[in-house]
Amino acid sequence: MISIDTPNEELLKKIRPGTRLNNVAYNIARIKAKSYSIGLPSPVMSANCTITAPVLKTLQELVCLVKALGIAELHLTDVTELSGLRVRYQSILHFREYSKEECSLAIAQAKAKGVELDVRVSIDKGLEESLEGTRKNWLQNGETRVCLDPWRLILVKPNGDIHTCCIDYPPIAHISDVSSIHDIFFSPANLRCKEELLSGRLHVACRKCARKAPGLPDELDFQVRSLLVQQGATTPA
Numbered sequence: 001m002i003s004i005d006t007p008n009e010e011l012l013k014k015i016r017p018g019t020r021l022n023n024v025a026y027n028i029a030r031i032k033a034k035s036y037s038i039g040l041p042s043p044v045m046s047a048n049c050t051i052t053a054p055v056l057k058t059l060q061e062l063v064c065l066v067k068a069l070g071i072a073e074l075h076l077t078d079v080t081e082l083s084g085l086r087v088r089y090q091s092i093l094h095f096r097e098y099s100k101e102e103c104s105l106a107i108a109q110a111k112a113k114g115v116e117l118d119v120r121v122s123i124d125k126g127l128e129e130s131l132e133g134t135r136k137n138w139l140q141n142g143e144t145r146v147c148l149d150p151w152r153l154i155l156v157k158p159n160g161d162i163h164t165c166c167i168d169y170p171p172i173a174h175i176s177d178v179s180s181i182h183d184i185f186f187s188p189a190n191l192r193c194k195e196e197l198l199s200g201r202l203h204v205a206c207r208k209c210a211r212k213a214p215g216l217p218d219e220l221d222f223q224v225r226s227l228l229v230q231q232g233a234t235t236p237a
């Protein structure tokens with residue numbers, strides 16, 4: 001998953017300082033070229049747009065950019081607001097410039113553009129709930145976060161820290177300590193993270209996480225098993 005919030009270079013610099021669209025495009029091409037050079041198909045890539053007020057009106061153009069980059073899916077998410085962290089931009093819940101109807105219309109137009117260009121535009125459950133006004137983030141007794149990231153997401157920071165969470169869970173390994181994807185997903189710290197989620201005995205980062213919906217551990221367990229079947233996993237989670 002590649003984060004691209006807007007096709008507007010100047011706006012992107014403000015939202016994600018240090019990010020350059022031409023670097024993103026070049027790196028996508030490099031990954032594809034490397035795959036072809038070793039006889040593999042291009043990996044399936046998807047793009048993620050975190051919706052903030054300034055990017056709302058650039059969504060249709062973003063779908064076009066995603067198409068031009070050869071990416072088949074654009075996922076739309078709401079801003080994750082973590083307590084104690086000063087965020088530059090706020091969730092759709094607090095937009096002053098736009099009503100929920102205007103937000104829904106911009107998203108519907110992006111989806112229509114996606115249909116026209118054969119780009120799947122999907123919406124995060126949290127974003128959908130924000131738009132519907134039904135979002136709840138607090139955990140009830142016995143609930144966990146329905147989060148599959150520790151089973152499928154790898155994020156490597158420039159300092160070599162490896163995360164299986166894009167929010168606030170601490171690193172689960174370092175690049176110098178692993179030699180395979182298996183080492184990452186089955187590192188002691190990642191196994192601990194999975195166990196916390198499956199049992200509902202959550203790390204503070206997961207308790208506060210606004211990105212993943214609350215749900216019962218059984219629901220997560222079911223989704224994990226389905227994912228493992230999809231992945232063709234032969235070893236337990």
Ligand code: SF4
Binds near residue numbers: 147149165
């Ligand atoms: S903080 Fe926890 S619940 Fe949120 S995305 Fe990370 S691992 Fe998942």
